[in-house]
Amino acid sequence: MRTITYHEPRSVDEACQLLAELGSEARVIAGGQSLMVLLKQRIVDPGHLIDIKRVAELDHVRFDGGAAHIGALTTHRAIETGQPIRGKLPMLSEAVAKLGSVQIRNWGTVGGNLAHADPAGDLAPILIALGASVKVVSARGTRSLPLESFFQDFYETALGPDELLAEVEVPEPAEDVRACYVKESIRLGDMAIVGVGAALAIDENSGRCTNIRIIVGAVDRTPVRASRIEEALRGALPEKKALRDICQDGVADYHPLPDIHFSSDYKRTLMAVLIRNVLEKLIYGAN
Amino acid sequence: MKVPLQININGEDHEILVDPWRTLLEVLRDELGLTGTKEACNTGNCGACTVILNGKAVKSCLILALQAGGAQVTTIEGLADEDRLHPIQQAFIDEFAVQCGFCTPGMIMSAKALLDENPNASEAEIRAALHGNLCRCTGYTKIARAVMTARDRVDGRT
Ligand SMILES: Cc1cc2nc3c(=O)[nH]c(=O)nc-3n(C[C@H](O)[C@H](O)[C@H](O)COP(=O)(O)OP(=O)(O)OC[C@H]3O[C@@H](n4cnc5c(N)ncnc54)[C@H](O)[C@@H]3O)c2cc1C
Ligand code: FES
Ligand code: FES
Numbered sequence: 508m509r510t511i512t513y514h515e516p517r518s519v520d521e522a523c524q525l526l527a528e529l530g531s532e533a534r535v536i537a538g539g540q541s542l543m544v545l546l547k548q549r550i551v552d553p554g555h556l557i558d559i560k561r562v563a564e565l566d567h568v569r570f571d572g573g574a575a576h577i578g579a580l581t582t583h584r585a586i587e588t589g590q591p592i593r594g595k596l597p598m599l600s601e602a603v604a605k606l607g608s609v610q611i612r613n614w615g616t617v618g619g620n621l622a623h624a625d626p627a628g629d630l631a632p633i634l635i636a637l638g639a640s641v642k643v644v645s646a647r648g649t650r651s652l653p654l655e656s657f658f659q660d661f662y663e664t665a666l667g668p669d670e671l672l673a674e675v676e677v678p679e680p681a682e683d684v685r686a687c688y689v690k691e692s693i694r695l696g697d698m699a700i701v702g703v704g705a706a707l708a709i710d711e712n713s714g715r716c717t718n719i720r721i722i723v724g725a726v727d728r729t730p731v732r733a734s735r736i737e738e739a740l741r742g743a744l745p746e747k748k749a750l751r752d753i754c755q756d757g758v759a760d761y762h763p764l765p766d767i768h769f770s771s772d773y774k775r776t777l778m779a780v781l782i783r784n785v786l787e788k789l790i791y792g793a794n
Numbered sequence: 795m796k797v798p799l800q801i802n803i804n805g806e807d808h809e810i811l812v813d814p815w816r817t818l819l820e821v822l823r824d825e826l827g828l829t830g831t832k833e834a835c836n837t838g839n840c841g842a843c844t845v846i847l848n849g850k851a852v853k854s855c856l857i858l859a860l861q862a863g864g865a866q867v868t869t870i871e872g873l874a875d876e877d878r879l880h881p882i883q884q885a886f887i888d889e890f891a892v893q894c895g896f897c898t899p900g901m902i903m904s905a906k907a908l909l910d911e912n913p914n915a916s917e918a919e920i921r922a923a924l925h926g927n928l929c930r931c932t933g934y935t936k937i938a939r940a941v942m943t944a945r946d947r948v949d950g951r952t
Binding site: 509510511512513515536539543544546547557558560584607608609610613614695696712745 | 795797813814815817834837838841844847850851852853855856857858860861904907908922923925926927
């Protein structure tokens with residue numbers, strides 16, 4: 508016989524109090540679009556469910572201090588279709604539109620997607636490329652950390668058992684920043700085989716690449732940076748023809764995790780192709 | 795421990811006791827006998843269980859029943875007006891958009907959520923809205939056509 512006690516806090520304080528008392532006995536549920544399947548299969552079988560979907564203070568998008576503050580409960584659909592986010596962070600809206608289907612996006616949340624920490628998740632690569640950080644709260648207080656160090660392993664994050672992911676903070680990109688996310692999947696809206704989020708700026712006078720970040724999802728236990736490609740392009744005036752070699756060389760050291768459909772070699776090749784596609788798009792405006 | 799759930803389904807208020815881990819789909823089908831909403835994959839992939847919750851299409855197999863507490867839920871049973879089918883239902887018949895029919899309730903609920911929000915949806919928007927609904931029989935062409943027909947009829951364009 509299954510027993511789960513259900514809690515429905517209405518405020519962050521109340522949720523944090525419950526987490527402080529129940530700790531790893533409890534599981535937070537937001538949209539459940541990842542958790543429900545695990546609950547059904549009893550891969551996750553908590554004694555307590557803390558349903559945060561009605562904590563209104565976690566459902567907000569605010570722009571202030573030069574950054575977007577996206578509450579953990581903001582749905583994917585709100586990011587895809589809502590203003591002002593579409594206007595100010597169009598690359599994020601476009602990335603989210605590639606996640607699942609309308610039904611999933613209507614109920615799934617940004618916080619749940621990040622806290623679930625699926626290495627193939629679509630939000631992490633573009634958010635890390637944009638320099639996002641996360642705000643984490645608990646009865647002990649509040650802390651912020653770069654999203655890049657939030658992910659620790661397969662489905663493992665820096666969240667302690669008493670902590671709640673409260674907000675994602677995304678710096679508003681400067682005028683000259685270009686960013687986008689591309690993903691390859693079996694069908695539109697399936698989990699990524701490989702996903703690449705990248706951001707860079709082109710210096711107006713010299714035409715050189717600056718501030719380049721390339722983050723790749725679905726190839727390792729956490730999103731990874733394509734550091735060698737970043738280095739090759741930083742401060743460079745890359746020729747379109749040279750990008751192919753830069754990308755091919757730049758992925759040589761990676762050994763992407765294979766899955767039931769795709770070998771490691773295939774994924775490495777795909778990684779180089781997708782990174783090149785993204786860079787061509789960002790640097791030359793090609794599609 | 796069972797928890798009281800208050801929910802409005804197709805305009806009717808219900809108050810029942812449910813186990814916290816029960817899905818909205820299980821409550822609709824097993825507790826309330828509303829078997830028009832179909833269960834197929836039970837993992838969020840097929841869309842057969844799509845219902846409209848406070849105006850939004852959602853997959854009822856992936857939503858805790860308790861999360862729908864206080865909400866307005868519309869299922870396929872709530873569309874027809876007595877003996878008069880809803881225009882989307884009628885269009886599915888007229889355009890031969892049904893073969894085995896198992897995906898049909900979910901398809902129609904997704905289409906309804908779209909047309910309620912965007913009565914002039916283009917074919918591309920219709921196909922995008924139905925993307926989360928799988929059909930193993932029809933090949934989608936007639937389904938998309940049926941939704942366009944319904945759109946045009948409701949709109950008074952034909
Ligand atoms: C058919 C289908 C297709 C999908 N396709 C994609 C896809 O293409 N790309 C993609 O990235 N994802 C995809 N997903 C995954 C899914 O949409 C997201 O991961 C999901 O939206 C997670 O958000 P949620 O609110 O539903 O989280 P939940 O399922 O409620 O929670 C997920 C995990 O995060 C924890 N959690 C949730 N919120 C918080 C919080 N605020 N603080 C601390 N912990 C928290 C929970 O305890 C749980 O462990 C798909 C899912 C389905 C069912
Ligand atoms: S039964 Fe819910 S999506 Fe398949
Ligand atoms: S009509 Fe058979 S699955 Fe669609």
